[in-house]
Amino acid sequence: MAASSLEVEGLEVVTRAGVPILDDLSFRVAEGQALGIVGESGSGKSVALRATMGLPPAGTSVRAGTVMVGDRRVPAGSVTPAGVAMVFQDSFTSLDPTMRLGSYLAETVARHRGATIAAARSRARELLRDVGMTEPELRMRAFPHQLSGGLRQRAAIALALATDPRYLLCDEPTTALDVTLQARILALLKARQGAAGLGLVFVSHDIAVVSQIADVVAVMYAGRIVEIGPTATVIGSPRHPYAQALVAALPDLDRPGTRFLSIAGTPPDPSEFTAGCRFQARCGHPGTGCDQPLAGLDGRDHRHRSDCLHEDTHPAGRAS
Amino acid sequence: MEGSGWRLLGRRLLQVLPVLGLLLVVVFALQALIPGDPARAIAGPRATEAQVAHVRADLGLDETVTTRFASYVGRLAGGDLGESNRSDVPVTQIIGQRVGVTLSLLLGGLVASVLLAGPAALVLALRPRSRAAWVIERVLSVAINLPSFWVGLMLATVVGLRAGLLPVGGLEPGLGGHLRSYLLPCLTIGISLSPFLARSAATSLREVVASDYVVTARSVGASGTFLFRRHLLRNALPPTVTLLGFQAGALLFGTVIVEQTFALPGLGAEMITAAAQRDFPVVQGLTLVFGLGIIVFNLLADVAVSVLDPRTRTA
Amino acid sequence: MSQAVAGVHASSRSGRRMALPRFHQVAAVVLVLVAVVAIAAPWLAPYSPSAQSLDQIRPPSGAHALGTDALGRDILSRMMYALRTDLLLIVPAAGLPMVVGTVVGTLAGYAGGVLDAAVRWIADVFQGLPLYIFLVALVAAMGRGPASLLVAFTALGWIVYARLVRTEVRRIKTAGFVEAAYLLGRSSPQVLVQHVLPHALKQTATYFVLDLGMALQGVAVLSFFNLGVKSGTPELGAMVADAQIFIRSSTWMVALPGAAIVVLGVCIAAVGDHLSSRTRGESDGR
Numbered sequence: 052m053a054a055s056s057l058e059v060e061g062l063e064v065v066t067r068a069g070v071p072i073l074d075d076l077s078f079r080v081a082e083g084q085a086l087g088i089v090g091e092s093g094s095g096k097s098v099a100l101r102a103t104m105g106l107p108p109a110g111t112s113v114r115a116g117t118v119m120v121g122d123r124r125v126p127a128g129s130v131t132p133a134g135v136a137m138v139f140q141d142s143f144t145s146l147d148p149t150m151r152l153g154s155y156l157a158e159t160v161a162r163h164r165g166a167t168i169a170a171a172r173s174r175a176r177e178l179l180r181d182v183g184m185t186e187p188e189l190r191m192r193a194f195p196h197q198l199s200g201g202l203r204q205r206a207a208i209a210l211a212l213a214t215d216p217r218y219l220l221c222d223e224p225t226t227a228l229d230v231t232l233q234a235r236i237l238a239l240l241k242a243r244q245g246a247a248g249l250g251l252v253f254v255s256h257d258i259a260v261v262s263q264i265a266d267v268v269a270v271m272y273a274g275r276i277v278e279i280g281p282t283a284t285v286i287g288s289p290r291h292p293y294a295q296a297l298v299a300a301l302p303d304l305d306r307p308g309t310r311f312l313s314i315a316g317t318p319p320d321p322s323e324f325t326a327g328c329r330f331q332a333r334c335g336h337p338g339t340g341c342d343q344p345l346a347g348l349d350g351r352d353h354r355h356r357s358d359c360l361h362e363d364t365h366p367a368g369r370a371s
Numbered sequence: 372m373e374g375s376g377w378r379l380l381g382r383r384l385l386q387v388l389p390v391l392g393l394l395l396v397v398v399f400a401l402q403a404l405i406p407g408d409p410a411r412a413i414a415g416p417r418a419t420e421a422q423v424a425h426v427r428a429d430l431g432l433d434e435t436v437t438t439r440f441a442s443y444v445g446r447l448a449g450g451d452l453g454e455s456n457r458s459d460v461p462v463t464q465i466i467g468q469r470v471g472v473t474l475s476l477l478l479g480g481l482v483a484s485v486l487l488a489g490p491a492a493l494v495l496a497l498r499p500r501s502r503a504a505w506v507i508e509r510v511l512s513v514a515i516n517l518p519s520f521w522v523g524l525m526l527a528t529v530v531g532l533r534a535g536l537l538p539v540g541g542l543e544p545g546l547g548g549h550l551r552s553y554l555l556p557c558l559t560i561g562i563s564l565s566p567f568l569a570r571s572a573a574t575s576l577r578e579v580v581a582s583d584y585v586v587t588a589r590s591v592g593a594s595g596t597f598l599f600r601r602h603l604l605r606n607a608l609p610p611t612v613t614l615l616g617f618q619a620g621a622l623l624f625g626t627v628i629v630e631q632t633f634a635l636p637g638l639g640a641e642m643i644t645a646a647a648q649r650d651f652p653v654v655q656g657l658t659l660v661f662g663l664g665i666i667v668f669n670l671l672a673d674v675a676v677s678v679l680d681p682r683t684r685t686a
Numbered sequence: 687m688s689q690a691v692a693g694v695h696a697s698s699r700s701g702r703r704m705a706l707p708r709f710h711q712v713a714a715v716v717l718v719l720v721a722v723v724a725i726a727a728p729w730l731a732p733y734s735p736s737a738q739s740l741d742q743i744r745p746p747s748g749a750h751a752l753g754t755d756a757l758g759r760d761i762l763s764r765m766m767y768a769l770r771t772d773l774l775l776i777v778p779a780a781g782l783p784m785v786v787g788t789v790v791g792t793l794a795g796y797a798g799g800v801l802d803a804a805v806r807w808i809a810d811v812f813q814g815l816p817l818y819i820f821l822v823a824l825v826a827a828m829g830r831g832p833a834s835l836l837v838a839f840t841a842l843g844w845i846v847y848a849r850l851v852r853t854e855v856r857r858i859k860t861a862g863f864v865e866a867a868y869l870l871g872r873s874s875p876q877v878l879v880q881h882v883l884p885h886a887l888k889q890t891a892t893y894f895v896l897d898l899g900m901a902l903q904g905v906a907v908l909s910f911f912n913l914g915v916k917s918g919t920p921e922l923g924a925m926v927a928d929a930q931i932f933i934r935s936s937t938w939m940v941a942l943p944g945a946a947i948v949v950l951g952v953c954i955a956a957v958g959d960h961l962s963s964r965t966r967g968e969s970d971g972r
Contacts, residue, residue, distance in 0.1 A: 516951030521944030
């Protein structure tokens with residue numbers, strides 16, 4: 052009865068020096084579902100996506116973990132499981148500057164479907180129309196640098212869709228864009244999720260953006276999921292002090308001008324990761340036991356939880 | 372080539388003008404460096420007093436520098452590069468007889484460099500931590516310091532004289548003989564140029580391999596030779612060709628060295644002989660030709676880059 | 687800062703292991719030895735470099751450790767003197783362009799305006815012209831000999847230094863500590879000498895070392911062409927040229943001086959590369 056899903060279990064990514072950036076990260080997203088992952092830069096959210104694709108960032112490698120696509124098991128570190136595609140943050144650097152859009156899309160389609168060139172090209176036009184490009188014929192001949200930022204990001208999405216994925220991993224796909232374009236791209240992704248039953252994993256540092264698209268939100272801090280739950284619940288009553296701070300930073304339409312600006316301090320460097328709560332140095336109210344080893348939350352379970360030992364003692368909802 | 376391609380070429384030609392101007396000035400100014408009486412030096416040791424006087428009048432040494440420069444450029448425009456003071460043969464004729472050898476060496480040397488540098492660059496860029504890369508890095512750092520006249524002589528001794536495999540001096544008759552005669556000289560040029568080429572190609576390739584767009588290409592399933600051909604090579608080539616353009620001078624001087632070492636009748640050997648015998652008109656004319664050669668080589672490199680890299684075409 | 691810390695780590699690690707000396711250290715030692723041989727050649731050499739004998743073209747033996755050449759001269763002695771000739775040529779051949787280029791570059795970078803534009807223009811344009819060919823042409827015009835070599839190297843070599851120093855001076859001029867010096871009431875020449883030049887010179891010194899290698903190649907190849915030193919002068923490239931007609935029977939006569947050029951070149955490059963990676967590290971860390 053449960054829809055088929057993408058499941059990542061026990062993902063462990065280390066630097067060349069052996070320092071773990073991610074230790075034992077797990078998450079799950081079902082077809083037609085959108086999982087949002089929120090966290091500061093350096094929290095490991097992008098690394099998690101890249102590692103899931105088997106393309107960890109330069110200088111890092113996947114040491115352990117399995118990726119299940121439906122009931123197919125993909126060993127950790129093997130490149131690009133079929134059925135999963137990724138949209139990268141900066142479409143300016145992530146599209147090959149020497150490739151015309153049409154050839155790039157058609158070659159990708161041909162590779163994945165074994166289609167003829169003609170069929171692949173007509174599929175490429177269809178993909179460009181799907182991502183909302185007018186005049187697809189004209190765009191087919193364009194090089195990436197000839198497109199505007201918004202069109203380029205659409206092209207990047209079309210490229211990812213050219214592999215006929217069931218799951219789409221989106222790494223800050225709207226961060227480089229202005230607010231209007233951001234909304235259009237979000238709408239486009241949501242439409243693909245609805246129409247094609249895509250499972251989306253949407254990563255962003257901006258909880259406001261994530262809340263617009265995600266059914267379930269996971270909050271990451273220093274390589275771990277510290278809070279997870281249905282979007283409305285997490286936004287409505289965050290439990291972890293870090294999640295509370297993120298939510299408090301959302302602009303409040305009822306009380307303009309009361310925006311909580313930032314959390315003091317910076318997230319720890321992976322070389323300084325401890326077994327205990329990694330947020331305690333910046334936490335407003337650390338208590339006893341914060342040094343006790345924590346496992347991090349299992350992101351395959353979408354019920355609302357946090358891994359703060361003292362979640363009941365500090366005020367829920369918006370910190371003032 | 373599309374319309375924008377022609378416009379680019381036109382722009383490049385405009386950029387070349389100052390280089391051309393400076394080249395003419397430098398070549399013209401060489402005269403001023405001749406110690407003693409330039410007219411006598413140009414006329415050569417065999418010249419009679421009357422001939423020297425004639426040359427002096429031709430040079431217009433009593434005129435202002437600008438007038439002399441103008442008449443020099445005027446003569447050049449008319450295709451007059453002067454005459455050798457050893458043989459009285461016009462410099463243009465000498466060039467015509469010898470340019471073929473030099474062009475063959477340029478082409479052959481370029482091919483040899485690419486054949487030697489290509490595999491080395493691939494190993495350095497794609498397997499940077501391998502034992503092979505370590506060895507190549509060491510070999511390159513020695514090769515970069517090899518004087519090519521000496522490499523040429525040693526190759527000639529080992530491959531040519533000792534093993535008797537290949538000719539080591541002059542051109543053998545016939546097409547096959549020509550090809551065999553060019554083999555060692557081209558290899559010598561290749562050895563001296565390939566270290567630069569291998570290092571710069573490896574650097575560009577490394578940047579491409581680490582780039583976001585290659586990660587994207589791999590994420591949509593590109594791999595193996597397809598990834599290499601469609602994404603890595605096409606992006607790594609333009610910067611490598613640009614850097615090759617910077618090496619044009621070294622490449623050209625490489626032909627001079629091997630022509631002298633292997634006794635090949637090209638422009639470079641002629642230049643060296645003329646320089647040693649103080650045949651000043653020939654030195655001056657050949658310096659100009661070599662300068663023009665570099666300018667053309669750089670233009671070709673620019674055009675090649677613009678064909679290879681779409682961003683430079685419509686930027 | 688992090689660069690400096692990393693450097694400390696690396697050196698303390700190798701210190702503890704008492705590892706083999708690094709390549710650039712070996713190279714520096716070799717260069718010092720070469721310099722000593724070059725300077726002390728008159729006392730070290732077993733024979734006079736020009737003393738001829740009837741023992742012509744002899745392979746290495748007890749009397750002549752590296753054999754004799756076509757005129758019966760001792761090759762070991764000639765090589766020692768050749769090192770002397772080459773060092774005495776390449777140090778000024780790389781040094782004069784550095785001095786001229788540094789002065790021009792400093793003035794251009796500091797004064798800006800027309801001078802700066804001119805230096806930049808010349809540097810750009812010369813990049814598209816064949817410097818080695820010019821070298822040959824200049825020497826051909828002036829006649830061979832050390833003076834011509836030095837003039838030719840300087841005429842063509844100053845440009846690189848001028849560009850380098852100009853860029854550096856402009857960069858430093860706008861740096862905080864220089865502006866601070868002005869605020870403290872220092873005059874322009876004072877600031878130039880005390881603050882700007884020392885930084886610019888660090889880069890040129892590195893380049894100078896690498897340039898020694900280029901000068902060596904240049905002097906050797908011109909002498910090989912019979913356009914460098916006067917004939918009879920012991921010089922490595924000229925020795926190769928003199929020996930090349932005997933290459934079939936007496937390969938060692940060609941191999942030895944050439945190998946000496948290679949060893950010198952590799953050592954200079956190793957030291958130069960080490961220096962340049964160090965100065966790069968410093969300016970990155972700043």
